[in-house]
């Protein structure tokens with residue numbers, strides 16, 4: 001059995017299989033995937049076939065939902081390796097936002113919804129998006145979201161705007177957060193509704209370029225009187241927040257595990273470069289300042305890993321682990337940003353070129369300080385939880401909280 005401090009033989013073996021696969025099929029093809037086109041698409045398809053044949057498809061899902069069925073912590077240990085390349089999660093069928101959408105459909109979908117949306121999603125035949133953040137109001141405080149879904153007979157009529165619905169271009173359906181019960185208490189106002197993207201009124205208004213990338217897929221969407229049957233409601237009406245908490249908790253751990261993979265890869269590159277580059281009569285590896293960066297990076301990555309594994313273990317035991325998830329969401333991502341930043345510095349000018357993957361890795365890690373809840377909000381969650389204990393006359397015991 002895996003635990004926070006040790007990895008089982010079985011998981012070690014799986015990690016080796018994935019590592020070997022990354023070396024053989026992923027790293028050498030990253031530039032091809034980055035540039036896209038028919039050759040990249042064909043390769044992606046054939047690699048997906050390979051991971052399915054190997055029995056490594058959808059490692060985040062239980063077997064009955066078409067996944068590997070290994071549990072959350074063993075997946076965490078595997079996802080560290082998969083996360084080392086931004087292209088690998090697609091190859092293993094565990095890319096966001098499809099992974100989180102599949103988990104929520106598996107838990108809350110009706111048999112018809114599972115057949116129509118979950119099955120082809122898990123099989124990798126279609127893609128999806130999660131449509132929550134809106135341009136006009138704060139995404140960090142989703143109680144203020146405005147997009148309305150009004151019931152008319154057997155239909156919901158949806159009216160409003162969303163943006164940063166990642167992957168929406170080319171997606172078959174969106175899971176949209178809509179206000180269905182405006183008079184209810186703030187956390188019971190919203191519902192999640194499945195919206196097929198070919199429904200009349202579902203309009204991609206603009207792409208929204210992220211980091212100057214023209215091909216970004218985080219568009220702004222106008223839901224312009226979109227009509228869907230009431231049977232497209234996902235989970236109970238008014239339970240949108242509850243469901244998104246269920247979705248975002250594990251989803252944030254998925255992000256952190258991938259971020260750890262990125263930190264580890266940056267660390268490898270930093271050490272290798274410092275052993276190969278000389279300046280002022282000695283290797284970079286011999287300079288005190290570089291050794292400080294390497295030592296700090298190593299300690300921080302390991303601290304981040306242990307915190308992440310502890311959160312994954314708690315989720316595996318059925319707990320929502322909200323404080324732990326918030327702790328790792330800001331800590332791990334900041335560690336990752338810092339390690340990649342130092343790795344770029346050690347590479348000098350090469351660090352900001354496409355000769356090494358560091359610049360793309362940095363952009364992703366920096367983005368994660370905002371996406372899925374900004375650092376400040378996760379710090380607020382952790383601090384509020386601690387202060388509540390003190391307000392009630394207690395103290396914070398790190399051994400048992």
Ligand SMILES: Cc1cc2nc3c(=O)[nH]c(=O)nc-3n(C[C@H](O)[C@H](O)[C@H](O)COP(=O)(O)OP(=O)(O)OC[C@H]3O[C@@H](n4cnc5c(N)ncnc54)[C@H](O)[C@@H]3O)c2cc1C
Pocket residue numbers: 097129130131132133137138139140141163164165166167210218367370371372373374376377380
């Ligand atoms: C690349 C990318 C992909 C994304 N993908 C998706 C997606 O697929 N689906 C989706 O629905 N959303 C997605 N998002 C949106 C993301 O979740 C939101 O950007 C995030 O929740 C913040 O909301 P906001 O942008 O409206 O910022 P705001 O809510 O306006 O916050 C702005 C800033 O205010 C500060 N702030 C906010 N609250 C506090 C506080 N309590 N204390 C102190 N400071 C605070 C923070 O510094 C924060 O960064 C994505 C974002 C990015 C960048």
